[in-house]
Amino acid sequence: MKAYELGMVWDTKSKALTKTAHLTTTSTSLLLCQYVTDNNTVAQSRQISSSSSPRKIYGAGMGILAAGFSPTMIAAAPSAQSLSSSNRKRINFVVVKVKATVENDPLLQAAIDRASLRFQETHRPDPLFIDPYAGCLVPPNARMEMKQQVPGYCLATRFIDDKLLSTLQNVDDFRQVILLTDGMDTRPYRLNWPRSTMIFDISPQKVFERSTQKLENVGAKIAKGCLFAHVPSESSNIEEILRSKAFKGTRPSIWAFQGLPVVNLAKLKEILFIVSNLAAKGSLMLGELPTWFADAEVGLKGTKKTWMEKLFLSNGFHVNTIGYDKIARKFGKVAAEEDEENILFIAQQLRFSDDQMEVWRRELQRIDGEADEEGFEEL
Numbered sequence: 001m002k003a004y005e006l007g008m009v010w011d012t013k014s015k016a017l018t019k020t021a022h023l024t025t026t027s028t029s030l031l032l033c034q035y036v037t038d039n040n041t042v043a044q045s046r047q048i049s050s051s052s053s054p055r056k057i058y059g060a061g062m063g064i065l066a067a068g069f070s071p072t073m074i075a076a077a078p079s080a081q082s083l084s085s086s087n088r089k090r091i092n093f094v095v096v097k098v099k100a101t102v103e104n105d106p107l108l109q110a111a112i113d114r115a116s117l118r119f120q121e122t123h124r125p126d127p128l129f130i131d132p133y134a135g136c137l138v139p140p141n142a143r144m145e146m147k148q149q150v151p152g153y154c155l156a157t158r159f160i161d162d163k164l165l166s167t168l169q170n171v172d173d174f175r176q177v178i179l180l181t182d183g184m185d186t187r188p189y190r191l192n193w194p195r196s197t198m199i200f201d202i203s204p205q206k207v208f209e210r211s212t213q214k215l216e217n218v219g220a221k222i223a224k225g226c227l228f229a230h231v232p233s234e235s236s237n238i239e240e241i242l243r244s245k246a247f248k249g250t251r252p253s254i255w256a257f258q259g260l261p262v263v264n265l266a267k268l269k270e271i272l273f274i275v276s277n278l279a280a281k282g283s284l285m286l287g288e289l290p291t292w293f294a295d296a297e298v299g300l301k302g303t304k305k306t307w308m309e310k311l312f313l314s315n316g317f318h319v320n321t322i323g324y325d326k327i328a329r330k331f332g333k334v335a336a337e338e339d340e341e342n343i344l345f346i347a348q349q350l351r352f353s354d355d356q357m358e359v360w361r362r363e364l365q366r367i368d369g370e371a372d373e374e375g376f377e378e379l
Contacts, residue, residue: 107204107261111182111211114153114259116142118186121154128158128331133186136218137211149336153258155327156288156344160256161191163286163346168194173252176200178242180233180271180287182259183207188228189215195225200242204261205232233260238274249278249355257287265293269311276315279349280356285317286346294343304343316351 119134121127124146164187168174176198179185183203193199199222201208208230222228229245231238243249255275262268268289275285294304305321312319322344328335352360 105206107182108207108210110261111184111207111259112138114182115184117151117153118157120144120146128154128333129161131186131190133189133215133218133220136214137184148334150328150333151336152324152342155324155333155335156258158331159327159344160258160286161187164254164256165191167254167284168197174254176247176251176253178202178253178255180255180257180260182261184211185259186215188222189220193223193226197226198246199226199228200231200245200247202231202233202238202260205234239278242278247278249280249353250359252280253283255279255283255285257285257289265297268293272311272315276317276351277354280353281349281351283349284346288342288344291341291343308343308345312347317347317349319345319347321345
């Protein structure tokens with residue numbers, strides 16, 4: 001539960017709350033008003049429960065008003081006049097704390113929005129894919145909007161699904177799959193993975209825990225003979241955690257980037273750097289990136305395609321961009337206009353991973369050592 005604080009200064013001369021502030025919140029479960037004296041002791045607290053509808057909470061004049069609350073709730077809010085005379089003179093400031101439910105988490109909401117798109121696609125007469133578990137991740141009153149045009153997210157989902165499975169089924173060396181997701185990716189459960197596949201999910205911890213519980217409740221299970229591990233995207237040592245969970249940088253891997261929250265370009269570059277360190281030569285990375293990453297650097301002299309090429313090549317990857325309309329035509333669909341918000345791509349690693357370089361280093365040391373011993377014997 002997150003708490004948001006809002007402070008207003010009590011003016012002892014005018015006997016009023018002179019500083020006005022506001023806070024917009026949704027799904028508020030509790031409004032707590034506290035009057036704090038000049039020695040930081042709470043003079044009075046009062047709780048006001050509320051319904052889960054959007055509202056604005058603000059301070060004005062002698063009390064606290066809550067837009068969206070019923071009149072009785074507003075009347076119940078403590079005002080300075082309700083305090084004793086002695087306490088009223090010592091009031092320093094008022095704190096309004098709103099304890100918000102988890103639905104206020106923007107990462108969770110974004111993940112639910114994507115799950116809703118998969119849920120809607122699943123219920124089309126001719127779906128691009130079927131996600132039997134999306135329904136348990138969306139609210140029971142989720143709206144079904146069956147538009148003729150297919151969202152880019154759904155086209156990308158089908159493209160990624162097909163590439164993951166075709167790569168693992170046709171190339172025996174590929175048995176490591178790393179999903180960079182929003183925490184509600186159901187691929188570990190819904191795709192028919194070959195035996196011995198190791199699946200790693202890098203995503204926000206709280207969203208992953210919430211979705212995992214819901215998936216377990218409906219009986220979702222990993223394919224037989226496969227292993228599944230989670231790595232919190234908030235971790236500062238993702239490389240070490242992956243290795244501790246049996247990821248091998250000496251073996252090929254395929255990385256799917258779809259939904260992982262990335263706050264800025266620097267964070268994206270950090271993620272690509274991590275992938276570059278871990279991915280063995282010949283490994284694949286595919287997925288979609290928001291176009292605003294490119295917009296931040298392209299300017300007037302370049303294109304998004306050349307920006308992608310430079311960004312990935314600096315991390316050892318050769319990249320190709322793919323139009324959503326191309327995927328749509330392949331399946332006889334019409335891509336939605338908002339597809340310009342993302343860039344669909346597939347890239348191949350040209351460099352050796354850190355683990356591969358370490359193997360080579362040790363081998364060279366061994367050869368040098370043997371050469372030194374042979375030279376000593378000749379002398």
